[in-house]
Amino acid sequence: MDPDSELGDPVEGYVAALAGALRGPARVKARLIEEVRDGLAETVAAYAHEGVPRERAARQAVREFGSPDELVPSCQRELTIAQARHTARAVVLTAPFLIACWYLVWSTDSGGEWMVPRTAQLLAVHLAGVAGVGALLAAAALAATGTLARRLPTPHRLPLAVAWAGTTASVAMAIATLALAIASLLATNWPLVALAGSLAAASHAAMAASARMCRQCARLPITG
Structure with a gap:
């Protein structure tokens, strides 16, 4: 530099x-x-x-x-933690939307008036579980980088763990969007499924960029 x-x-x-x-x-x-x-x-x-x-x-x-090289690691530490919190917050806020979408589809199907393909329903359960686990990990990361960070040091690998939790949840939402888009073509009550797919797509868009930036930050050297 x-x-x-x-x-x-x-x-x-x-x-x-x-x-x-x-x-x-x-x-x-x-x-x-x-x-x-x-x-x-x-x-x-x-x-x-x-x-x-x-x-x-x-x-x-x-x-x-x-030199800037000497100052970068300490500044990057603050930015990496801030990005990890940003990504964790995105997971916590968007993962419930995915779970709610799948629950809405599942509960509506139980009435017997229309049938979402069984494969899509099984995929729903697994993806909702992934999103739920990601949300729990993200909530723990928010706690570790918030109030607890004043008493305990932030784990060195926590930002990378948050980054991959966000990435995993983002991929799950992308797959969910595709599955719901296909299901909407086959379901009788397609507007409801299409709405669920739109929410999943919005959640994916909100999280993908944040998770990508978090991965970049987590790979940079930091001090402190």
Whole structure:
């Protein structure tokens, strides 16, 4: 990383290099970057107040902060935990939709007026179970990275576990969407099945991107 490459301004070059190396939730990342920029600006202002020329003050401030490579691991730790919480929250909020969709289809079928293919029903049970287990793991991750994190260190592999829980739940929702789409073509009361499939598709869309980013964050080196 070359912190002096951004239009000849050491501060902006430093910030750009740091931003390019970090992965995580956009809002949290933007806050971290802004905090670093503010810290550098305050240091530059302090040197300038002492009569140091602006360019030299900027270079001194950057040297005091250390290289972006040195700062990345500690910043990435905060971003990785934030992303793990974001993904866990997505699992907790969306998995119940999948379970509710399948329950709706199953309970409606019990009336005997129409029949969802039995294969789709059996698949429903397994996928709902996967989503339920994922939701429980995600809830535990939220607890471990929330209040408990103040008393106990966050397990090093927890973000990766959350990432794969989210990925598994996301895949389950994608399969559920396909199964319900096929079932809607065969069911008498197809609007209900189509609605369930739409909810499963929305849940998949909400979780897939978050799980992907969580996997990326979990593979990056962190400290702390």
